[in-house]
Amino acid sequence: MISVTKLLFARDYFGDRLRYTKSAHTMRNGASEGVGPVVVWNSTKTCNLKCMHCYMKSDAKKYKDELTTDEAKKFIDDLAAFHVPVLLFSGGEPLIRPDFFELADYAAKAGVRPTLSTNGTLITKGVAQRIKDIGVGYVGISLDGLKDVNDKFRGAPGAYEKAMKGIENCVAVGQRVGLRFTINQHNARELDKIFDFIEAENINRVCFYHLVYSGRGEAMVHDDLTHEESRAAMDTIIRRTKDYEARGLKKEILTVDNHCDGIYMYLKAKEAGDDAAAEQIMKYLSMNGGNRSGIAFGEVDPLGYVHPDQFTQHHTFGNVRERAFGDIWQDVTNPIMAGLKDRKPLLKGRCAKCKWLDRCNGNFRTRAEAVTGDFWASDPACYLTDEEIGL
Template sequence: MISITKLLMDTPNFGDSLRYQPHAHKAANGVGAGRGPVVVWNCTKTCNLKCVHCYARSEAIKYQNELTHEEGIKLIDQLADFHVPVILFSGGEPLLRPDFFELANYAASKGIRPTISTNGTCITPDVAQKLKAMGVGYVGISLDGCEETHDKFRGKQGAYQMALRGIRNCVATGQKVGLRFTITKYNYQDLNAIFDLLEAENIDRVCFYHLVYSGRGSAMVDNDLNHEESRKVMDLIIDRTLDFKKRGVNKEILTVDNHADAVYLYQRMKREDPERAEKILDLIKMNGGNRSGMAFGNIDSIGNVHPDQFTQYITLGNVRERNFGDIWTDLSNPIMAGLKNRKPLLKGRCPKCAYLNLCNGNFRTRAEAVTGDFWAEDPACYLTDEEIGL
């Protein structure tokens, strides 16, 4: 996750304390000393929508063997013992889990910052108020374009209006809320409209996700942006963020799942604002690039632990059988051991790239989806040979 606003403006937000730490303060697993990873918990696989790019392949059915309430409480205890700073409740649709509020409230009581990734359709004024009252740090609501585009992505007519209603209910109660936008060929033309929506609806934040070929998203490889389109998208995001800065509009803008973005931003600022570029370089050195299996992990609805939510085909253990901390620090799995020290394993352009320390090989799931090799170069890296020093 790359904070464009932090890199361009130095504006402070909670997540920056996790993403931009001097290496001297980081432990060997890529997180702050004495701190566990940020954890995405898919607390249920059940969803009321059927999105075309869903990595969890969720549907509107009841799935068997999901962690019970008691097991969820034990899991949160495990995460607290391992000093996990943030738990992101995801799904499916997490608000369809009957005990969601009890679990989120318990996480907060144990010193873990609860956040939620939701489609927004279940956020009534009462739900928004409950989220605010229990101290949910952030509500991320998926919105993949303008109304027609979003409804097609979500497989339900009216999904856009329901999500927008949920956003407005959060804004009305003072709950921090943001958009989650997955970029594809079918919706990148809506990016300007999304920036306009942020301002018009007083939305705090937007995360622009690069497509990862996982779950139902595995069938969308040909729908991803080509390299030239990715560069145009990044220029638009930079331009609109700089426009917000110029006009004093306070929004948090992030891109996710492609660390080529950080290098591209740095190289553009070297041409336009060399002094700022040096500050950007310092910050992205602290970030260290992709940290799946290091500072970021996933637990699915039945308790399996994965390096991140897109690699649910790789299981490291189950929290019903072993504590999360023991699973996370066990290097007997070659993938987990490799992720914590991946540079010697990377192939293609990566080993020769001048910015490998800033990117850390980018996203492994995309590499494997296209090449069949987990350690191959990420095909979504849109930087040219010349730009990476080859």
């Protein structure tokens, strides 16, 4: 995850305390000194929508053998013991779980900051208030375009209007809320409109995800942006973030799942002759160390299996029903887990030779494996030129 706001303006938000510290890039089992990884828990596979790029392949049906309430509380206890700072409740649609509020409250009281990733369609005024009262740190609502584009992605007419109501209800109770937007060929032209939208709706935050070819997203590899389109998208994100700052608007802008974004920001600052900005960007990239799936970020699926991240569920390290999460996370007998914690010697192709490897750490492994069949191959979504990476 790249905080565009942090790199450009040194603005401090909660997640920056985990991403940009002097110790972050040296960690092997957590986000920074003294804490474990941020954990996504896909708490259910059931969903009321059917998104075309869903990495979980979720559907509106009941799935068997998901963690029970008691098992989930034991899991949360284990996270607290391992000093996990944040638990992101995801899905499917996590609000479909009847015990969501009980478990989010349990996490908060255990000292693990609960956050929520949702499609927003189930957030009534009452739900928004309960989320706020529990102390959920952040609600991320997935929106992949404005009305027609979003509803096409979500596989459900009316999904946009319901998500909009969910956003409005969060804003009304003072709940911190943001958008999760996956950039691809179908919606890249709407980036400027999305920036207009979050300003008009008083939304605090937006995460622009790069497409990962996982789950139903495997079929969308040809819907990803070209390298030239990725650069143009980043130009828009940088331009609009700077515009917010110039007008005194405090919005947290992030990009996710493509760590060459940070290097691109550095190169653009150098190209513009802004050496001070370039130095600041490189300082934070050096602290962070690039992609940290399997290190500072992990995922647990609805059945309790542990994975490097939510897009890499085809590689499994253990089950929280059988062993504590912290024990699984530190066990390097699995070659993928061991490799993720020290991946540089294993990387191949452009990634292995890239002069920015210490700042990117090989980008996203699942995309490389989806295209080449090799987990350690170069990430095909890196849009930097050979000249820019020192080849």
